[in-house]
Amino acid sequence: MTLLLYGAYGYTGELIAREAVDRDMDVIVAGRNGTKTRGVGIQLGTESRVFPAEDAADNLDGVDAALNCAGPFVETYEPFVEACLESGTHYLDITGEFPVFDALAERDREAEKAGVCLLPGAGFDVVPTDCLAGHLHDRLQGATHLRLGFEAPTSVSGGTVASAIEHASAGGKVRRDGVIEEVPLGGKSRTIDFGNGPKNAVRIPWGDVSTAYYTTGIENVEVYTAMPELAARAVELSGPVSTLLSVEPAKRGLQALGRQLATGPSEEERERGRTYVWGEATDGERTVTSRLVTPETYALTVDTATTAAGRLESDDANLTGYHTPATAFDPEFVLELDDVEGFFDDVEEG
Ligand SMILES: NC(=O)c1ccc[n+]([C@@H]2O[C@H](COP(=O)([O-])OP(=O)(O)OC[C@H]3O[C@@H](n4cnc5c(N)ncnc54)[C@H](OP(=O)(O)O)[C@@H]3O)[C@@H](O)[C@H]2O)c1
Incomplete structure (x- = not known):
């Protein structure tokens, strides 16, 4: 094969x-x-x-x-x-x-x-969160709302930066009543214990907003990541700037810069890093929470x-x-x- x-x-x-x-x-x-x-x-x-x-x-x-x-x-x-x-x-x-x-x-x-x-x-993106979504659905089959998230080490590759910039002007995303909706980027902070102590977390447009629906049939899906409050505020305020990224030359210029600056995690970071993955599903009466701890994201x-x-x-x-x-x-x-x-x-x- x-x-x-x-x-x-x-x-x-x-x-x-x-x-x-x-x-x-x-x-x-x-x-x-x-x-x-x-x-x-x-x-x-x-x-x-x-x-x-x-x-x-x-x-x-x-x-x-x-x-x-x-x-x-x-x-x-x-x-x-x-x-x-x-x-x-x-x-x-x-x-x-x-x-x-x-x-x-x-x-x-x-x-x-x-x-x-x-x-x-x-x-x-999306194996651990998608498997967690499936596991939460197995635990609470009548769940109507699913929230997923992770706390991960921060080094990223140039390709990841370029891909993030590619879609930055599309803003945030959640699924409501089965339909994917645009929401402000970085909105809706909350405190979440991903498995490594309580952290400030913000909503992000992660792949599970699309995929978890196909995995579980749950019609309301949000995804969060840990982000310090100051950084979360900066992301929120960057909303008007991110619309500039729909202008092709500005987007291409920033992608080229991102590719040069972001070299990806070192071998040591990949070997040592741990990622905390969390999810909760609720039917309005019961809430079930599950977590995973995984190697560094790359x-x-x-x-x-x-x-x-x-x-x-x-x-x-x-x-x-x-x-x-x-x-x-x-x-x-x-x-x-x-x-x-x-x-x-x-x-x-x-
Ligand atoms: N799912 C996840 O969790 C996960 C994890 C890691 C990476 N990723 C994604 O995987 C992608 C690659 O990441 P990376 O870290 O490997 O980035 P990278 O080091 O920049 O590598 C990107 C590779 O894709 C090639 N490429 C890009 N655009 C192309 C095009 N239009 N036609 C043909 N080849 C093209 C590049 O070739 P050239 O150098 O010739 O452009 C290069 O070989 C990114 O989108 C990143 O977000 C996802």
């Missing part, structure tokens, strides 16, 4: 490619830059394929699953998904971008017909994406259609990953 990994010389893509080779998976590394792609292929001893994302259809020969690590994904997912549906190849990515989740959910029937699985969000992404790709490739997976990580496997999937602790469960009455 062969996995093609696109974006293989990016910060995260290269880490995943190394891990997949370490796990003896049959990997083809791919990307748009010939020198960099072939460099990774030579280092890892794999085949390499050089092509722009738009030419995916001509480059999936002999591939069973394509794992797209080239973000911002709004710029790369479409030709890959078309090519995968056409050639009967499973598609996975590590996106956290709403337009990608929503677009893939709409192609569920086509993917079923083509006999392929579409699995976006196979990274930190270290976890390497494990989630590689494990998910391995599972999809395996002969007995037989998955077709659009899936979230928890529907593709099950909520316990996250507990199979290295160094993940949980689920830690509480119940509150009334």
